[in-house]
Each structure stands twice: as structure tokens, then as C-alpha cells.
Amino acid sequence: MILNQVTVPALDVAKSVAFYQQLGLRLIVDACPRYARLECPDGEATFSVHQVTELPRGAGVMVYFEQERLDEWVAALQQQGITFDELPTDQSWLWREARLRDPAGNQLVLFYGGENRKNPPWRV
Template sequence: MNLNQITVPSLDVLKSIAFYKTLGLELIVEALPHYARFVCPEGNTTFSIHLVDKLIKGQGIYVYFECENLDERVSDLQKNGIAFDELPSDRSWLWREARLKDPDGNLLILYFAGENRLNPPWRI
């Protein structure tokens, strides 16, 4: 089994398209006003947004995007107007993470974990 796609809700698909293109995702499907799909710049995983009437309440989902050059990537995104809630920092689970929200409040985590992504010291 392989993870193909993650889909997140949006109140404004067009606004979200601009945001995710700024993050570096490549738009491959634009079915406005209801849907858009992107391919990640590395690998072949896709990410999509779909129009909803209202957003879910509570914490919702967390979407992780892996970046080998995390600190440089965050710096470049900030220069392009992307605001971060948390700048890159080392976490106790041995990942380096930066956190931000998309225009609909979905939590995005840009991270680098290296070998610890699949093989942390506590792996079963």
C-alpha cells in the first residue's frame, strides 16, 4: 500500500490554490470552484483541496511536508509572504519542524527527520 493523496477542506479554493503554489506544490487539476489537486515537488504524492460550506471544528488534521533543506525553505517562504506560527526547531521526537496554517486554518508542518523519519531509536 502507498499513500496517494491527502485532501483538505477549503472555503475558498482559489485562495488556497495561490497559497499552495507559493509553498511550491505544482497545480495539476483545477476544477473551480470545487476542487484542485497538486503534485508534490519530490516523489509523486498528490495533495488536493475541496470546497466545503463550513470547516470542521477543533484541531482538525495535521499535514506534514518533508523538506531536506527546512531552514532555507522556511526563509524563502517568509520572503514570499508566508507567515509561520512556529519557526524551525528541534523536537523531542528527533524531527526539526516549522508550523503554519493555510488560509482555511489547516495545520501544516514542514519538517526534516532524516533517518529518524522511519527509524527512530524507539522503533518496534
């Protein structure tokens, strides 16, 4: 089994698509204003945005995007005007993470976990 796609809700799909394109995803299906699918620049995973009339309440979904050169990526995104809730920080679970929200308020974590992503010292 492989993870093919993650879909997040948005009130304004076009605005969210523009944001995800700034992160480096490539638009492959444009059915705006109700749906769009993008592909990650590395690997085979896709990511989509679908229109909703009301955003979910509570913590919602957290989406993680991994990039080995995390600090450089975050700095480049800041230069493009993207605002972060938390800049790259080393975490106790041995990942380095930066946190932000997309235009719909979905939580994103840009991170680098390296070998510890799947093989932390406490792995079962």
C-alpha cells in the same frame, strides 16, 4: 500500498491553491471553485483541496511536508510573505519542525526528519 493523496477542506479553493503553489506544489487538476489537485515536487504524492460550506471544528487535520533544507525553505517562504506560527525548532522526537496554517486554517508542519522519520531509536 502507497499513500496517493491527502485532501483538505477550504472555503476558498483558489486562495488555498495559490498558497500551496507558494509552498512549491504544482497544480495538475483545476476544477475551481470546488476542487483542485496538486502534486508534490518530489515523489508521486498528490494533494488536493475541496470546497466546503463550513470548516471542521476542533484540531482538524495536520499535514506534514518534509524538506531536507528546511531552514532555507522557511526563510524563502517568509520572504514571500508567508507567516509561521512556529519557526524551525528541534523536537524531542528528533525532527526539526516549523508550523503554520493554510488560508482555511488547516495545520501544516514543514519538517525534516531524515533517518529518524521512519527509524527513530525507539522504533519497534
